[in-house]
Amino acid sequence: MKVEQVSKRIHQHQVLKDITFDIKPGNIVGIIGRNGAGKTTLLRTLVGILDPSHGDVKIDGKSIYKHPETKQDVIFVPDSSEALKSYSTKELVKLYKAVYPRFEEKYFNDLMDRFSLPPTKKIGNYSKGMKALFSLVVAFSTKARYIILDEPTDGLDVIVKRRVLKILVEEVALSDVSVIISSHRLDELEFMANDIIMIKDGKVDSHYELDEMKSMYKKVQVVFSQYMPKEIESQVNILNQTGRVYTIIIPNESTGVEAAIKNENPLLFEELTMSLEDVFVAKLGGEEFVS
Amino acid sequence: MFHKALWIQNYKQSKMLIWILTIIFVIHLPFQTMIAIENWREYPHFYSATEYDIYRLFIGGSLPFFVLIATAILAGLLIGIERNTRRNDFTFSLPFKRGDMYLAKWIYGALSISVIHTVTFFTAYLILFTSEYAYRLQWFSLTELFLTPLIGYVLFFSFAMFIGTIAGEMISQVVLTFIFAIFPFGLFVLLGYGFDLHFRFNWEPPEWILYAAPLLFPFLNQQDQSLVNPLLVALPWTIATLAIGYFLYQRNKVEHNGEFLLFKQLQPVFLVGIVVCFALLGGMLISAIVPWGMTDLQVIAYWIGFLVFALFSYLLSRRLLSMNVTVKNK
Structure with a gap:
């Protein structure tokens, strides 16, 4: 078809x-x-x-x-x-x-x-x-x-x-x-x-x-010593924030966002399993998603 | 158009009405004939043998009007109700041409009406033929007694189906069918009244107006008409409504289902038409309250009625044209 x-x-x-x-x-x-x-x-x-x-x-x-x-x-x-x-x-x-x-x-x-x-x-x-x-x-x-x-x-x-x-x-x-x-x-x-x-x-x-779609993004949990810098915040989707602990979705390595986060020397940078729902948020935005 | 599935579907969604139509026809023709013969026997002097008795038996009376109501609802069940519910989605998702779907509905309805009318008519005819009043049948030809009303019913059905291709749902289909089926005559009466009141110009409706109104057609007494053979008018009328309906059904925009009209281009025309007709009717009704003879007051009352009805019909029809009557239960 x-x-x-x-x-x-x-x-x-x-x-x-x-x-x-x-x-x-x-x-x-x-x-x-x-x-x-x-x-x-x-x-x-x-x-x-x-x-x-x-x-x-x-x-x-x-x-x-x-x-x-x-x-x-x-x-x-x-x-x-x-x-x-x-x-x-x-x-x-x-x-x-x-x-x-x-x-x-x-x-x-x-x-x-x-x-x-x-x-x-x-x-x-x-x-x-x-x-x-x-x-x-x-x-x-x-x-x-x-x-x-x-x-x-x-x-x-x-x-x-x-x-x-x-x-x-x-x-x-x-x-x-x-x-x-x-x-x-x-x-x-x-x-x-x-x-x-x-x-x-x-x-x-x-x-x-x-699988290809999922590989386009990474879901990570990251903890900064201070709050997340503004220039990084504009490039990621924040799924959740508790104090200085962020769960975020970032585009894959080629865009350089991951490197920028690592340059900030976060206290924790841990990759989590990506779900379709996470891709949805990354692509279509907003927390109150989907019909 | 002869896809078995379409016939199964059409019968399923209209079978109750087919039975109702059968019952009306049975009462209208065989049953009424038996009662009439009994009456003629019982009161031979009261029912002097006039041609009108036979006309009323086969053509006139109130029952053909019920036949027309049932016919309009039948067309509504074949087209309009599909638009009120999700059935139209099902029908249009089937692997058939839309033209075939329309023809299947048309043939199904026209054939049902024809078969029911034919069977009940000839039963009634036979009852009368075998009675001592058989000689009365000679006053009319079979074309007059049988064919004219039959073509009239089929024309009315075809007209109701055509209206179904422009109406967005069942109620508007049935209502518009009746309005437009009498429209040429009705408009003439409304305009005629206005002219008469203002200019004392009495305008008799011309005979062709009757032929142009599908609602009046089944009641025509052919022997009273002088213009042309009604059949020569009804057949082209039927073919025209079938052809336009066939053309429009294929271009129906399902996204407007449930709304008053399917074709949004018609909306301004309808708005103006509804307002003008209701204004004329308002003028007629209000001026009729004023005692006869007080012409000046009648003219003033006419214009008050005209304006009040125009205003309210404008407000109502704006709402009507933007409504949506769709059942969306799961």
């Missing part, structure tokens, strides 16, 4: 600007960004719900807007199952079989058993966790090549969340399906995603493989 210079204006407001990226088979791609950064708009544009003001989304070189039949390879799982709440499991299987020719009913039933989901006369009767699991079971049963998930674990309890993550990782490992997830659970994305796309003000701020 290729996303080519997608822009979208809504109500005189430029929500997406020139978004370009590729999605390779068998990858789990995390889309992260602060509230209102345009993540959901991007996902809705990727499946043709919204028409882009500019740009295109192509699968195997064919535009999904001009050739909507290519969307047999894409399934969108929104953060709510409102649209299908009046269907029974049986009706929904019938509907999906008619939409996605590769839908595997046997596989669907196996997954339903595996995740202890009973058939129901109304999807709306399922609990929130069951709805989330069910949406994923249906999505993977369609055998679509691209599964697009909007905040799949939002509002779920820990147990259900684990099951949702389990099904995601297992399914991707078993087949060549690509999963595109927008999530504010950075710890979960860290555990699953190989690729991270950061959206800032409607633009792709960065698109890296997770």
Whole structure:
């Protein structure tokens, strides 16, 4: 799937600007960004719900807007199952079989058993966790090549969340399906995603493989004899400060920030393990982050 | 347009209304026919054999109006309600062309109305045909009794679907359907009243106005009309509404779902239109309070009503045009 210079204006407001990226088979791609950064708009544009003001989304070189039949390879799982709440499991299987020719009913039933989901006369009767699991079971049963998930674990309890993550990782490992997830659970994305796309003000701020992204920064705990000098403070992200003890994120060695800190002869300079959340803070800034 | 999935989806979201429509038609045609025959037998002198009795049985009466209400809601359930909920996201994410989706909805609705009307009509026709009043059927042709109302219902449905492609949600779709379905006639009445009051110029509505109003079409008694065969007007009207709806549905901006109008370019036109029509209506209502004959006072009252209604309709329609009615539950 290729996303080519997608822009979208809504109500005189430029929500997406020139978004370009590729999605390779068998990858789990995390889309992260602060509230209102345009993540959901991007996902809705990727499946043709919204028409882009500019740009295109192509699968195997064919535009999904001009050739909507290519969307047999894409399934969108929104953060709510409102649209299908009046269907029974049986009706929904019938509907999906008619939409996605590769839908595997046997596989669907196996997954339903595996995740202890009973058939129901109304999807709306399922609990929130069951709805989330069910949406994923249906999505993977369609055998679509691209599964697009909007905040799949939002509002779920820990147990259900684990099951949702389990099904995601297992399914991707078993087949060549690509999963595109927008999530504010950075710890979960860290555990699953190989690729991270950061959206800032409607633009792709960065698109890296997770390890590469982490290697761009260092998280360190540093203690100065006095307070941190102003010229250093302007070049680092301070995650936490207790007296003269700072937990900070600094760009990697090539920028010279680390050398500048060491020149100040700190009492302690200790490198800590970097998490995706730390990269998020470094890249997108602010303490009250993520949507 | 013949994708099985779209048919399953359309039936699922509208099946209750299809049944309601069936019940209305059953009451309107076979049931009413049986009652009418009983009445004719019971009171042969009271119901003198006039053509109007047959007209009222198959075309007139209040039940066709309920058919039209149900038809507008059917179109609302096929298009408008999708915009109030997340269903539109689901539909537009499916691997089908938007044009095919629109045609599937149109054909599904038009076919349902046609089948229900045909079956119930011929049941009623057969009941009458096998009775001692069969001779009364000869007063009208099948085109007049069967085809004209049928095309009228299909035209009204097609019109309601077309309105669905410019309205942002179900309630505005149904309301706008009724307003625009009577608009040419209604505007004529409003303007005519103003002219009459100010210039004593009585303006009779021309006959073509009736043909231009899809709401009046199913009630036309063809034998009263002299201009042209109504079918010659209804068919191009139906094709035009289908074609414009098909064109607009493909250009629908889903991001405006839940708002009064989908196309923001239309907003100023609607604002002016709503204010002018309500002002004319206000003038008409307030001047009607003044006793007949006091013309000067009537004219003053007309302008007070005009201005008051213009002001309030302006304030209300500004809110109306910026509202958003979307159900966003998880």
